[in-house]
Amino acid sequence: xxxxESKILHYLSHLQDIDYFAAIVxxxxxxxxxxxxxxxxxxxxxxxxxxTCLFNQDLLILGSRHHNREKFVKGYPESLIVKNLEQLxxxxxxxxxxxxxxxxxxxxxYSSTKVLNQAFNIYRDTDPILLPRLIGEMGWLGGRLxxxxxxx
Numbered sequence: 001x002x003x004x005e006s007k008i009l010h011y012l013s014h015l016q017d018i019d020y021f022a023a024i025v026x027x028x029x030x031x032x033x034x035x036x037x038x039x040x041x042x043x044x045x046x047x048x049x050x051x052t053c054l055f056n057q058d059l060l061i062l063g064s065r066h067h068n069r070e071k072f073v074k075g076y077p078e079s080l081i082v083k084n085l086e087q088l089x090x091x092x093x094x095x096x097x098x099x100x101x102x103x104x105x106x107x108x109x110y111s112s113t114k115v116l117n118q119a120f121n122i123y124r125d126t127d128p129i130l131l132p133r134l135i136g137e138m139g140w141l142g143g144r145l146x147x148x149x150x151x152x
Contacts, residue, residue, distance in 0.1 A: 004028055004036050009048060011055045018062075025059060030072040033059075034079055041084040046096045049088060053103040056081065060107045077111055086115045090122070097123070098133055105137030113141050 002010075007024045014020035025033065040052040060073055076082065088100045097119070104112045120134050 004033075005040060008036065008040060008055045009051045011058075012051060015058075021058065021062065024055075025069055030069065030075070033072065034081060038080050038084055041081065041088065046091075046093045049091075049096050050099045053085075053099045057103055057106050076107065077109065082107075082109050082112060085109070086112055089115060089119045094127055094130065097127070097130055101130070101133050101137050105140045108141070110141050113138060116141070 004024060004027060007020070011021070011024070028036070037052055037056055040048050043049065059069065060076060082104075085100050085104055088096055089104075091097050091100070101116065101119070104116065116134060116138050120131065120138070123130050123134070
């Protein structure tokens with residue numbers, strides 16, 4: 001029998017399969033699902049983190065509308081998932097940072113704008129390829145970026 005963790009990691013292969021998604025989110029409690037997502041985010045494996053971010057985005061977008069996960073979505077902004085994602089903004093891996101920035105934006109993590117701004121200040125000189133994604137998601141979230149850092 002396939003574990004929930006494994007199903008989350010294989011979610012990319014089932015993006016259009018709403019039954020596959022439903023089987024995952026309806027098979028465990030909100031607390032268990034949150035714990036599983038956190039464990040996967042803390043794995044240290046960039047592919048696992050990327051797959052988990054994708055699943056997390058869809059969970060927040062689709063979960064409250066179709067799968068009775070309103071409680072999960074409502075509690076998400078204060079969850080440990082958001083804190084783990086914020087920590088992953090400072091991953092040594094560019095692709096993990098990029099995926100996390102996108103996930104925080106699309107998951108409407110408004111409370112993360114301060115951390116996104118910190119990431120901008122760190123990566124403006126060391127990872128300029130990340131900056132358009134950072135600026136875009138901060139704009140999406142309504143965050144303000146200090147223009148003095150843009151060297152305009």
